[in-house]
Amino acid sequence: xxxxxxVWREGGKYVGxxxxxxxxxxxxxxxxxxxxxxxxxxxxxxKETPIAFEHDCREGICGTCSMVINxxxxxxxxSTTTCQLHxxxxxxxxxxxxxxxxxxxxxxxxxxxxxxxxxDRIIQAGGYVSVNxxxxxxxxxxPIEKDTSSQAFDAxxxxxxxxxxxxxxxxxxxxFTSAKVSHLATMPQGKVxxxxxxxxxxxxxxxxxxxxxxxxxxxxAECPKGISVTNIAKLNRxxxxxxxxxxxxx
Amino acid sequence: xxxxDAKVPKGALSDKWQQYKGTMKLVAPNNKRRIEVIVxxxxxxxxxxxxxxxxxxxxxxxxxxxxxxxxxHSIAAQGGIxxxxxxxxxxxxxxxxxxxxxxxxxxxxxESNVHRLAEVSTxxxxxxxxxxxxxxxxxxxxxxxxxxGGVQVxxxxxxxxxxxxxxLLGAYQALSRQxxxxxxxxxxxxxxxxxxxxxxxxxxxxxxxxxxxxIERHAAHCVVLGTGGYxxxxxxxxNAMNSNTSAAWRAHRKGAFMANPxxxxxxxxxxxVSGHYQSKLTLMSESxxxxxxxxxxxxxxxxxxxxxxxxxxxxxSEDQRDYYLExxxxxxxxxxxxxxxSRAAKYVCDEGRGVSKTGLAVYLDFSxxxxxxxxxxxxxxxxxxxxxxxxxxxxxxxxxxxxxYPAVHYTMGGLWVDYNLQTTVPxxxxxxxxxxxxxxxxxxxxxALMQGLADGYFxxxxxxxxxxxxxxxxxxxxxxxxxxxxxxxxxRGRIEKLLAIKGNQSVESFHRRLGQYMWDYCGMSRSxxxxxxxxxxxxxxxxxxxxxxxxxxxxxxxxPELEKxxxxxxxxxxxxxxxxxxxxxxxxxxxxxREEYQTEEGEATRNDEDFAYVAAxxxxxxxxxxxxxxxxxxxNVELKTRSYK
Numbered sequence: 048x049x050x051x052x053x054v055w056r057e058g059g060k061y062v063g064x065x066x067x068x069x070x071x072x073x074x075x076x077x078x079x080x081x082x083x084x085x086x087x088x089x090x091x092x093x094k095e096t097p098i099a100f101e102h103d104c105r106e107g108i109c110g111t112c113s114m115v116i117n118x119x120x121x122x123x124x125x126s127t128t129t130c131q132l133h134x135x136x137x138x139x140x141x142x143x144x145x146x147x148x149x150x151x152x153x154x155x156x157x158x159x160x161x162x163x164x165x166x167d168r169i170i171q172a173g174g175y176v177s178v179n180x181x182x183x184x185x186x187x188x189x190p191i192e193k194d195t196s197s198q199a200f201d202a203x204x205x206x207x208x209x210x211x212x213x214x215x216x217x218x219x220x221x222x223f224t225s226a227k228v229s230h231l232a233t234m235p236q237g238k239v240x241x242x243x244x245x246x247x248x249x250x251x252x253x254x255x256x257x258x259x260x261x262x263x264x265x266x267x268a269e270c271p272k273g274i275s276v277t278n279i280a281k282l283n284r285x286x287x288x289x290x291x292x293x294x295x296x297x
Numbered sequence: 298x299x300x301x302d303a304k305v306p307k308g309a310l311s312d313k314w315q316q317y318k319g320t321m322k323l324v325a326p327n328n329k330r331r332i333e334v335i336v337x338x339x340x341x342x343x344x345x346x347x348x349x350x351x352x353x354x355x356x357x358x359x360x361x362x363x364x365x366x367x368x369x370h371s372i373a374a375q376g377g378i379x380x381x382x383x384x385x386x387x388x389x390x391x392x393x394x395x396x397x398x399x400x401x402x403x404x405x406x407x408e409s410n411v412h413r414l415a416e417v418s419t420x421x422x423x424x425x426x427x428x429x430x431x432x433x434x435x436x437x438x439x440x441x442x443x444x445x446g447g448v449q450v451x452x453x454x455x456x457x458x459x460x461x462x463x464x465l466l467g468a469y470q471a472l473s474r475q476x477x478x479x480x481x482x483x484x485x486x487x488x489x490x491x492x493x494x495x496x497x498x499x500x501x502x503x504x505x506x507x508x509x510x511x512i513e514r515h516a517a518h519c520v521v522l523g524t525g526g527y528x529x530x531x532x533x534x535x536n537a538m539n540s541n542t543s544a545a546w547r548a549h550r551k552g553a554f555m556a557n558p559x560x561x562x563x564x565x566x567x568x569x570v571s572g573h574y575q576s577k578l579t580l581m582s583e584s585x586x587x588x589x590x591x592x593x594x595x596x597x598x599x600x601x602x603x604x605x606x607x608x609x610x611x612x613x614s615e616d617q618r619d620y621y622l623e624x625x626x627x628x629x630x631x632x633x634x635x636x637x638x639s640r641a642a643k644y645v646c647d648e649g650r651g652v653s654k655t656g657l658a659v660y661l662d663f664s665x666x667x668x669x670x671x672x673x674x675x676x677x678x679x680x681x682x683x684x685x686x687x688x689x690x691x692x693x694x695x696x697x698x699x700x701x702y703p704a705v706h707y708t709m710g711g712l713w714v715d716y717n718l719q720t721t722v723p724x725x726x727x728x729x730x731x732x733x734x735x736x737x738x739x740x741x742x743x744x745a746l747m748q749g750l751a752d753g754y755f756x757x758x759x760x761x762x763x764x765x766x767x768x769x770x771x772x773x774x775x776x777x778x779x780x781x782x783x784x785x786x787x788x789r790g791r792i793e794k795l796l797a798i799k800g801n802q803s804v805e806s807f808h809r810r811l812g813q814y815m816w817d818y819c820g821m822s823r824s825x826x827x828x829x830x831x832x833x834x835x836x837x838x839x840x841x842x843x844x845x846x847x848x849x850x851x852x853x854x855x856x857p858e859l860e861k862x863x864x865x866x867x868x869x870x871x872x873x874x875x876x877x878x879x880x881x882x883x884x885x886x887x888x889x890x891r892e893e894y895q896t897e898e899g900e901a902t903r904n905d906e907d908f909a910y911v912a913a914x915x916x917x918x919x920x921x922x923x924x925x926x927x928x929x930x931x932x933n934v935e936l937k938t939r940s941y942k
Contacts, residue, residue, distance in 0.1 A: 058854075058855070059850075059854070074571075074572055074574065075691070076571040076572060076690075076691070077572070077574055078576070078689075080576065081574050081575070081576050084574065084576055084805070085574055088803055088805060088806075091803045091805075091847060091849060091858070092803070094847070094849065095849070096849050096850055097849065097857075097858060099855060099857060101364070102538060103363070103368055103370070103537040103538055103539050104370060104372065104373045104537040104538075105537070105538060105576065105577045105579075106373050106579055106580075106685075107685075108372055108373050108459065108462055109368045109370070109372050109373065109537060110367070110368060111363070111364070111368050124688075127688065131685075131688050131689070133688065133689065133691070135691055156508060156855055157855045160855070162364070163364060163365065164364070164365070164485070166365065167365050167366075167367075167473065167483075167485075170469070170470060170473045171473040171474070171476050171477040172477065174470055174473060175428070175470035175471060175473055175474040176427065176428050176429045176470070177474065178424075178427045178428060178471075179349075179352040180345075180348070180349040180352060180424060180471070180754045180755070180758065181420070181424070181755075182427065183420075183423035183424045183426065183427035184423065184427070185423055186382070186422045186423045186425075186426040186440055187384060187439050187440055189426075190437060190438025190439055191434060191438050192434075192438055193434045193435065193436050193438065196431050196432070196433075196434045197431075197434075199429070199431040200431040200456060200457065200463075203431050203463060203466065204459065204462070206462075207365065207367055230429065230431070231429050234429040234431065236426065236427055236428070236429045237429040
């Protein structure tokens, strides 16, 4: 395949612009990132600065890869990260636009690389169970319904990539935040702190400059792990309870 | 050559750890508050260690080259985590887990460490459940288990096919809590480029800020490395792209011995290489061998036809297929351990009977299982794996047998550590895959997660006190001293040297060539002749690298090519040492198979008389090393020949 790429370059000699590149002899068996490897190798041969993009496991689980391809975070294939997207999803002669995730809370570092430290700070605000090493009772002491545990898993499978933010017209981090709130509130071990957690994580989310949720649900559609927006409903319930409920924490 | 002292406590095997814990030195809470610890790496071992030390009151500085601690490669582990809970009432016990691990490691690990690992395994599951890890459960609400290769009990706990992810997120959340409390300072996007020693003790590191290129000095009372394995020396492996040996290798160059570097685990079920552009390999969980049957065509002609696309595997009748694992190993069949299955695949492909364009693949066929159990059952068991396979290859494994081939997956070798997990540099500790201690010459499935968390949550928080109790009068270490300045100058020198070469070949191209040499000469099967050739080629490649590599950009910026160049430079040294270690070990054991040492049927021949020792290498500068030995004494198990026939 022969392709034209329009890649966002920012930093170094670029102020922030699309730059055109041509790549040839692209095999349909290549992953999207391997196609970019080929382009970067080409640029290095020309003594040009290669395109900066982040990636690590290339198995769709670490959440490091993060680009917008033809307007869609992680590209056109449903439930698939960029690293698992293969070139057989494209056609010979295609023009492909590649951009970084865009959000105020994800400043661009260079080219396609953005800073997602804000996600870490949301977790630090309360996305944990307050238990020290060694304090645990026997693992089977509390039976947990199979379905309950399975629901918690569905939320806990979030890879923290930020596609939900990039897909949202408000750049809201509600899906990410709610996935953690919901995972932990569903498990008996995490229930104890559930309301306080919801409040402190939402507060941090707002402080980071993420937008509000207006029920567009593009986040769910673009999430490579299929995290459901019902988690947002659960977050809202925990949050409202923490402000107005009989066990409010404020 | 010196004989190494592992500082194993006295007493009966099953009492050692309990007794030692009860009598070891402690650091009082008021002293912990002022003692600083550097932890490098935020995977299961590093993350668990940093969180736990902070909970205990130490002042922790944690470093990761990733943007977030949650991205460490532990996240990608699929299958599960072993623990001797005996929840299934099937006869499991601490001793049995200990024994299986020693045997699975082909009798090349240290009894005392392995027994401790089996003991604390049960605490890990308790801890992770308390953190809210959503393990698989039965309808009664209790934890589910499954079985794994090489054992006869069900002791593996799992969270679908994403156990590593869920355990790592547990450790990451515990770490995040300590960061929020101010007990841990996180240095993300920082790469350790050197270990700093003051008066013989590890007192800090030199790290590069990957965003700005700033070379920073960081001091502490001691340094803990949880920096993972070095499988990426092979270029193609199941490791993440950025996994590297640099932190461990730099500690090695500063005096930490590197133990058994030749022990590499080659996993039999990975998706084969599809072309020269391939950047990494993807594992298909070992659990697939429970229902899949491995085969290649009986005749070379059929293989040729399949490779050319003239025939499909579905055209071949039963009697034209060779189910070689079932044929050679009738009692274990498709479930032989990883090393045995990998070598068998290599042999049939070497005979020219491989399938797929490259000739380097065998079939893993589910048609019998689908006929017997129905497509729904198979989909419930392996649905997500079949999806991954189809995404990558574009082939439907329900209709057409999967193509698989072995790939580098894990490195059992690593920094030599004593019972306290301390390296040969006082104050420098190594945990998880970064050390060599528990898996001998071959690791069993679902044991890597167990070891990482055991070391991080339940071993180092105790044993680090043995060192730190004598440091309570040591004031905070200043970075304004000679040792830090020297190390910084050395690091700057290395960076400037690489940037100044301005040659014509990319870092990636050197890494690929190194990987090919390692695979050809220090891979699944090794020979003295091949290893000698490998050493020569690696040395030449290293010379060429320092003459002709091209690293674009400068140090003072975000520069992923420079990061890669520094890592590949270290791989080019490690690769040579791996070949030397393999050349020295004149026997076949576990993942190390020397062609000269095999039976007539092609089975590995161990030599316990001459090689029941840990080979620990001391660095004497680039390309120079001296061998030291730790004799392995087996007081509790009898050394047997592994047989799976």
